[in-house]
Amino acid sequence: MVPRIKATVAWAELDGEVVLYDENTGSMHLLNPQAGAIWVRVDGIASLDEITADLRDAYQGDQKEIGQDVADFVDRLIAEGVLEEL
Numbered sequence: 001m002v003p004r005i006k007a008t009v010a011w012a013e014l015d016g017e018v019v020l021y022d023e024n025t026g027s028m029h030l031l032n033p034q035a036g037a038i039w040v041r042v043d044g045i046a047s048l049d050e051i052t053a054d055l056r057d058a059y060q061g062d063q064k065e066i067g068q069d070v071a072d073f074v075d076r077l078i079a080e081g082v083l084e085e086l
Helices: 034-038 050-059 061-078
Strands: 001-005 009-014 017-022 025-032 084-085
Touching: 001 061, 017 034, 025 034, 034 050, 034 061, 050 061, 061 084
Parallel strands: none
Antiparallel strands: 001 084, 009 017, 017 025
């Protein structure tokens, strides 16, 4: 799966946290640094496996655990209408 940020979502990184604004719903989301690290890698090109590998290399974590965290995060934001699947 390749996740992509919906065109109606604006975002900014502030002091290590990521803030999202969904123009369609008017909702805002504040991501913690771990979620922000995933978010900034969602570019509509990288697959979940590529995002997971990049995070594993950056943080020296367990690939299975990171992979589950990435999948859970992306699934949640797809359900909330912030991301879409290509």
